[in-house]
Amino acid sequence: MEFIVDFLTRLLMQFQTPTLAFLIGGMLIAAVGSNLKIPNAVYQFIVFFLLMKIGLKGGIEIREANFNEMFLPALFSIIVGISIVIAGTLVFSLLSSVKREDGIATAGLFGAVSASSLAAAMVLLEEESIHFEAWVPALYPFMDIPALILAIVLANLHRQRQEGSGKKEIKVWPIVKDSLQGSALSALLLGIVLGLFAKPESILHSFYEPMFRGFLSVLMLVMGMEAYARLAELRRVAHWFAVYAFFAPIIHGLFAFGLGYLAHVWVGFSAGGVILFSVIAASNSDISGPPTLRAGIPSANPSSYIGSSTSIGTPVAIVICIPLFIALGQQVFSV
Amino acid sequence: MEFIVDFLTRLLMQFQTPTLAFLIGGMLIAAVGSNLKIPNAVYQFIVFFLLMKIGLKGGIEIREANFNEMFLPALFSIIVGISIVIAGTLVFSLLSSVKREDGIATAGLFGAVSASSLAAAMVLLEEESIHFEAWVPALYPFMDIPALILAIVLANLHRQRQEGSGKKEIKVWPIVKDSLQGSALSALLLGIVLGLFAKPESILHSFYEPMFRGFLSVLMLVMGMEAYARLAELRRVAHWFAVYAFFAPIIHGLFAFGLGYLAHVWVGFSAGGVILFSVIAASNSDISGPPTLRAGIPSANPSSYIGSSTSIGTPVAIVICIPLFIALGQQVFSV
Amino acid sequence: MEFIVDFLTRLLMQFQTPTLAFLIGGMLIAAVGSNLKIPNAVYQFIVFFLLMKIGLKGGIEIREANFNEMFLPALFSIIVGISIVIAGTLVFSLLSSVKREDGIATAGLFGAVSASSLAAAMVLLEEESIHFEAWVPALYPFMDIPALILAIVLANLHRQRQEGSGKKEIKVWPIVKDSLQGSALSALLLGIVLGLFAKPESILHSFYEPMFRGFLSVLMLVMGMEAYARLAELRRVAHWFAVYAFFAPIIHGLFAFGLGYLAHVWVGFSAGGVILFSVIAASNSDISGPPTLRAGIPSANPSSYIGSSTSIGTPVAIVICIPLFIALGQQVFSV
Amino acid sequence: MTLYSAIKVVIITEKMIAKGICNIIEQEGASGYTIMAAGGKGSHGVRNISDRAAVIDDFSDVRIEVIVTDKERAKSIMKKVAEAYFNEYAGITYLDEVEVLRLSKF
Amino acid sequence: MTLYSAIKVVIITEKMIAKGICNIIEQEGASGYTIMAAGGKGSHGVRNISDRAAVIDDFSDVRIEVIVTDKERAKSIMKKVAEAYFNEYAGITYLDEVEVLRLSKF
């Protein structure tokens, strides 16, 4: 009970943080039909900027990280990514009104990871002064890539079964490559590499860090506007997608929280790390995932997975899950 | 006499402020045919950025503002917007060489408000350390919307009279909506709402405030380049538009200065507030106004109002009116 | 020997500076086929931003510069620009597999100057705390314009000779104008003019200086990506262009270093000035030069000069020449 | 593989009224349309196509292309668009005969 | 000055598969092609053409135009593209007769 009151108070307060306020502001402004637009070029640059900053910082700190510490969370990331896709595929397969490929693709997208949710969670954790290991964002690909691969493989197996065609081998490497080459993941990885092997501290402090929150506010505005704009698309598909998109982030996050707790107990994964790990799990890919899935599962209807992810999944991950897992973390770890 | 010398000295000095220098630099560089271009995406982002900053700051301060203080200036804003349109329409109706709709549309644009002039005035006031109430920029819509509505209504009435068609009701709400949905006004209003209800102080201080002047310098460059580029358009219309565009900002500003003075005496409107209010009146809409008028008065020739506004009205408002009203304010209020 | 060891150590260390690391990172990321893209609008704005900053700062300091000091370096710039074009034209004329116009155009591009190399050198000098006169970047046009003019004139003379047509006068002024109107040079010159005649110190310190290095890192990323992307183009032309593009920057820089040394002895040109002057000479125009040459020497194959410049010339100028001339400068001037 | 003859209507006009024109196209029962950004020159002056900052963005052109199966529908679209907009807004329209694959798409 | 009759094939489809389509065009021996950014509406819904931030950029349209000298080659391009992609991706294709200058270019 107290937890719920605490959570609601926290939720209300966090709505006032710039991060959430701009997201909600974006929805609002789209809902009233404003012509305000953030140019696509600026949006793309901001995504690059945020991931580059996260990567640089992560890379610098990984230099002195204990690799043993990272092993378990990385393994758990893979497990979470795969579990989400399997669970989602099963859930959708129970719904006869949903085309199998659409369900698999949606599950794949929710298993994958969103850069914007990640950045938002990092800022909100910093605002609550909850520390986390700087390499936690580097868990991103460990969850993202397995989820996308598994979804594409499952969809292709399903298709081969249906077409009764002889088993064609499904190549995994092109999917991995495609994921790594995506603009979001490659910005993050480039940042990590530069952080590891170069000395980018000076520009990190003079450029990437000071402008991080500001640019994040603009990104949140865009995400909010897109969330509203894509509701129309969502309306054209079975409402089960909306239901899934609402509950899945919370459940995925809680599952990850559980695993993260184990890592806390076993290898000393920090409280902030557990929270961030949960948000990564709760998030769903909004930038790189959709094109990868469109190419890998062309028979799936993009409206189903894009609508449910952008319009519901991402707002739920940011607006509900981040405050929820912070509150939960504070309760559990007393930070 | 002394005032004139003082004004000219001040003018010369203010030409050296980055704000005016970049505006003039933009004209210069366009005049010599440079290929330098500021990308449209960057320009649109800068406009968003500046208005968001003005809005956030305004919203934060309105929280503790005394609403009684704001009432009179808001009322005066409406009066100024409407008066400018009526006066302009009358003036142009005396000129037989000017098509009636073109005159009304031009008057409407000069009654409306320019975000760039507003931002420039705020920076120049800050440089002179002249204080103003942070809610003054929020007077923008109170002048802008009535002016645009009135112009569109007048033009439609004129048309109905000419066509001898039965009176069709002119709907005001769509025009209001169209104005509020414009990119400039919605950025400002979103900023105000976020400033009022969220806690954006952290990003205001880390992002929007530090980069405000820098981005304004880039905007001024664009305005200067556009001013020169659109001279060609202006040349294709009656030269009365150029004459109007030169004198109207000064007269409108002086009229507003008078009303602002009354508000100073009656409700303690600050000196800086009076000056800023005058600049708002002197300015003419360059971003949202033209499309609204194009849609609302399609029979008016856009070259007439856009040419006169962008090429002459805005430079006069910024280069002449801002220093003029600052000098006047310093004289009158001894600040 | 010691010098070589010193140089290699320095080279290795400078690869870790953000400037070089991002350049190499850009090549890397393009080589692995990443979809990461920096939007064109952002790139164009960054180029403007960097040159505006260099110009503003230069302009401010030229105010109090001793013009006598600048005269010799300016003269040497013209000499270097012209010498490079003559030497390059001769070299290529010895290679029968190279079309004469292609050789001349390539020599012209290497005689001209690159804004990105210039900015990179300035930052690396600052990092080594090696002082240079702020007007050194203003030598840019003194080298750039003569080189482009000479190349275009030579190509046209060659053509007239071949076509056996009567001597048509080649107009020099349009080429000068075209160069000055190019986006890079006009941003630099506008900055200088504003620095000289306005008072842009406030925005220089609040906007252009703090973000300089950060934006430079993004520009370096773009240059790296382009370098890799254009290798394909380079492969379609004679491999002599690649050989020239590799050695020319080093030789041009050494030649300029020699002249700069004379200026050091005769008029006290600073050590940093000599180094920067050498980098300017080593650099080759990547932004404004190519279109000017395409217009002025339309019969030359753009793949030859663009491929060799972007893919080899610029990386060599930045990655090899900057550390080389810094090391050389430290050796020679013991700074 | 069979090709079917069809009519392509092209409308080049101000971006600002693109939405209204698309509504007309849909009302006339076309199965779709394609829009591209354009600039140009005509009796109403020059329109920007560059990506240079333009204070007024909405004043550039668009080129809308619609494929329909019969000429009467094509003409009707052209007529309605011209009547609704071309007295007051800049614009031209023309049609062209083409051959399409997959008739059912149109 | 002589003009030669030729065939223009137009393909309007998702940006994402543009590369694959260009490969088909090259395999069929066309001398070149032209690509333009587009948006529009069809049976697969609306596609963005604006420069407004779109979280998913690859889902806009492109309009590809190829000129070839004989109709059989044109039809073959259309057929291969439709077979390879149009079951699963949005797209239309049509051809048109045109007259070109400099036949050797095609």
Next chain:
Amino acid sequence: MTLYSAIKVVIITEKMIAKGICNIIEQEGASGYTIMAAGGKGSHGVRNISDRAAVIDDFSDVRIEVIVTDKERAKSIMKKVAEAYFNEYAGITYLDEVEVLRLSKF
């Protein structure tokens, strides 16, 4: 509603020379023209159409479309453009018969 037959000339070429081509078009007395950004591939290699940073922006393509009322004028435009530019710059040109509304516009 009457439609009038007219000729559409299309020129696809380097952005850099677009201005010069438009001058030729105007000199030939056309009432207007439409320009669109394009990319593509031809004998002079690949040209960019993406919005990715390109160090050299001017080297992308444009597609210019002009409608004139008689074929001689169309051919004359094509000829002058080809003579002035196509020896040294990349480009193709073709014409097509179309039917326009409002003949007076052309």
